Amino acid sequence: MKNLQMYIGGEWKDSLSGQRIDVKNPSNGEVIATIPRGTKEDVDEAVQAAQKAFRSEAWRKVKPHERGDLLQAIADKLEANRDELAKLESLDVGKPLKQGYADVDAAIRYFRFYGGAADKLMGDTIPIEDGLLDFVVREPIGVTAHIVPWNYPIQIISRSVAAAIATGNTVVVKSAEDTPMTAMKLTEYFDELGLPKGVFNHVTGYGYEAGAALSSHPGVNHVTFTGSVQTGIAVAQAAAANVVPVTLELGGKSPNIVFADCDIEQTLEGVVRAIIQNAGQTCSAGSRLLVEASFKEGFLAKLKERFAQLTIGPGLEDKDIGPILNEKQFRRVMEFIELAKEEAEIVAGGKQVTIEGSEGGFYIEPTIIDNVNPESRLAQEEIFGPVMTVFTFETTDEALELANSTEYGLVAGVWTKNIDKAHYLASRIDAGQVFVNNYGAGGGIQMPFGGYKKSGFGREKGFIALYNYTQVKNVAVKYGI
Numbered sequence: 001m002k003n004l005q006m007y008i009g010g011e012w013k014d015s016l017s018g019q020r021i022d023v024k025n026p027s028n029g030e031v032i033a034t035i036p037r038g039t040k041e042d043v044d045e046a047v048q049a050a051q052k053a054f055r056s057e058a059w060r061k062v063k064p065h066e067r068g069d070l071l072q073a074i075a076d077k078l079e080a081n082r083d084e085l086a087k088l089e090s091l092d093v094g095k096p097l098k099q100g101y102a103d104v105d106a107a108i109r110y111f112r113f114y115g116g117a118a119d120k121l122m123g124d125t126i127p128i129e130d131g132l133l134d135f136v137v138r139e140p141i142g143v144t145a146h147i148v149p150w151n152y153p154i155q156i157i158s159r160s161v162a163a164a165i166a167t168g169n170t171v172v173v174k175s176a177e178d179t180p181m182t183a184m185k186l187t188e189y190f191d192e193l194g195l196p197k198g199v200f201n202h203v204t205g206y207g208y209e210a211g212a213a214l215s216s217h218p219g220v221n222h223v224t225f226t227g228s229v230q231t232g233i234a235v236a237q238a239a240a241a242n243v244v245p246v247t248l249e250l251g252g253k254s255p256n257i258v259f260a261d262c263d264i265e266q267t268l269e270g271v272v273r274a275i276i277q278n279a280g281q282t283c284s285a286g287s288r289l290l291v292e293a294s295f296k297e298g299f300l301a302k303l304k305e306r307f308a309q310l311t312i313g314p315g316l317e318d319k320d321i322g323p324i325l326n327e328k329q330f331r332r333v334m335e336f337i338e339l340a341k342e343e344a345e346i347v348a349g350g351k352q353v354t355i356e357g358s359e360g361g362f363y364i365e366p367t368i369i370d371n372v373n374p375e376s377r378l379a380q381e382e383i384f385g386p387v388m389t390v391f392t393f394e395t396t397d398e399a400l401e402l403a404n405s406t407e408y409g410l411v412a413g414v415w416t417k418n419i420d421k422a423h424y425l426a427s428r429i430d431a432g433q434v435f436v437n438n439y440g441a442g443g444g445i446q447m448p449f450g451g452y453k454k455s456g457f458g459r460e461k462g463f464i465a466l467y468n469y470t471q472v473k474n475v476a477v478k479y480g481i
């Protein structure tokens with residue numbers, strides 16, 4: 001078991017409080033490490049270190065292409081340690097090992113993508129009049145705070161930190177208290193790079209302490225928050241008091257819309273993967289199946305067959321479905337399953353699974369709930385488990401209405417061979433990403449990602465995310481001889 005430390009101003013540190021938080025393996029409940037319980041004072045130290053680094057000549061003088069090289073060097077380190085990191089992510093989050101590999105590969109790609117982009121963000125010149133040169137530059141915004149959820153730690157830290165450093169900012173990460181392990185490895189790699197002290201900082205601790213202190217700190221210039229709607233609102237309110245912009249990547253209740261004319265094998269594969277990935281503990285999980293009425297019976301029968309074949313077990317055993325993060329999350333999912341027994345119909349799964357030798361983990365059968373009232377909590381709220389709710393539609397407009405009937409708008413899937421229906425829906429669905437005859441596009445590092453409605457605002461991923469971490473300066477120069 002490891003007693004890990006925070007990283008502030010280029011030094012490894014314990015919390016000033018001296019207190020520690022246990023980190024557990026979700027697959028069996030065993031404690032695998034402890035992290036410092038960071039306080040307001042620790043956060044203050046980290047933000048001050050990041051401010052000092054941001055204002056230092058040492059950081060200012062690092063050229064954009066050199067920042068790119070630093071990010072590429074992190075990608076190299078991630079790649080060199082791919083096996084170790086994938087296992088660590090699987091151990092820490094409970095996700096199947098192949099998912100751990102997919103997450104590490106995505107992290108590598110973020111560092112490569114933003115490493116390559118670091119010297120390609122260009123400005124404009126604006127024609128005003130003869131003798132006046134007007135130009136627009138994008139400057140770094142300052143100290144950027146990155147508050148991260150527990151479900152995809154290495155991916156989510158990498159996606160925003162790489163973009164923030166590419167554009168010349170300094171960084172304070174607040175990792176998730178339940179899953180800090182790969183974030184710690186990443187911190188080691190940053191330490192080994194020999195960056196100016198304070199460019200990269202990592203504080204650990206509870207959200208209501210360290211997270212709240214970071215989002216409300218007056219020395220922070222931008223907050224990237226990924227997590228639940230409720231916390232996102234608190235973070236946005238805290239940042240608003242300092243007139244600081246936030247990027248909010250929040251939850252979802254994403255629909256997969258299945259038409260009778262779909263390619264059935266491709267659709268089954270996509271629909272199953274969209275809900276079982278990370279045991280359904282995914283912001284963009286395809287948690288609502290909207291299926292054309294005439295097609296429902298046959299499709300659901302095949303879906304049930306697939307669900308019955310899925311294997312469940314500890315992350316490192318690399319089954320199809322791993323455990324739920326912890327008892328609290330497990331109880332939440334089971335509450336929804338109990339609700340389904342009262343007001344809908346469970347047509348597959350619905351029970352806890354005990355795994356021999358891993359009795360301390362919380363496992364749930366992949367579950368399908370049919371006959372759900374679209375206004376029910378089952379249809380409206382993020383369940384965050386391997387639980388799919390089913391709805392039927394007769395017409396394309398009915399499908400559209402159902403798709404848009406929640407407060408969320410993160411992702412949607414449309415499965416049809418009819419190009420008219422596909423484009424019609426893609427243009428009218430309230431979601432930041434629409435996938436036609438696929439779901440997720442293999443992670444899509446290059447594609448803007450973020451929510452409509454309560455799924456958040458601002459976009460991560462792709463070139464567009466670089467704008468989160470820059471501010472625009474217009475310079476007008478009058479000249480003449």
Ligand code: NAD
Nearest residue numbers: 148149150176206207208211212227228231249250251283
């Ligand atoms: P959460 O909101 O409980 O916590 C997220 C982070 O915020 C954690 O680091 C936590 O410590 C911190 N935090 C908690 N309270 C805080 C406060 N008052 N002030 C500042 N920080 C605080 O979310 P979670 O349970 O870790 O993650 C699951 C949620 O994240 C789901 O809703 C999921 O959909 C969402 N999510 C969204 C995306 C996306 O990119 N859109 C990706 C992954 C997860």
